[in-house]
């Protein structure tokens with residue numbers, strides 16, 4: 464994975480390596496704040512700006528995806544392969560939906576666009592939040 468970053472011209476400083484290591488195989492869809500909070504203890508000199516600009520660079524190079532599924536904060540995904548997402552509107556946990564499902568846009572609704580991709584966001588209440596009644600009527604209403 465690291466060799467791949469050398470190829471695209473990202474200077475691999477120790478702090479950037481720590482961020483890349485944190486992201487590798489990470490399925491939690493962390494935000495810049497999450498990454499900063501988790502790495503700051505081990506790398507006290509790492510600033511939030513470093514985390515933020517590194518994520519922006521990786522995103523611009525296509526090494527990670529940026530998700531808009533959480534209205535509170537941008538989330539990042541090192542898995543750039545085609546997949547969809549499901550968010551718990553109560554605890555904001557985001558999980559992958561990797562199983563393909565039929566998603567065909569009726570031809571006459573595409574305004575003559577050549578469709579090159581899609582990303583579906585599902586909203587719901589996760590099993591833990593459901594079990595512990597950790598959701599409000601408002602959360603439920605988002606589920607329609």
Ligand code: ZN
Pocket residue numbers: 551552553554555556588589590591592593
């Ligand atoms: Zn939840």
Ligand code: MN
Pocket residue numbers: 492540542546547548558559
């Ligand atoms: Mn994902």
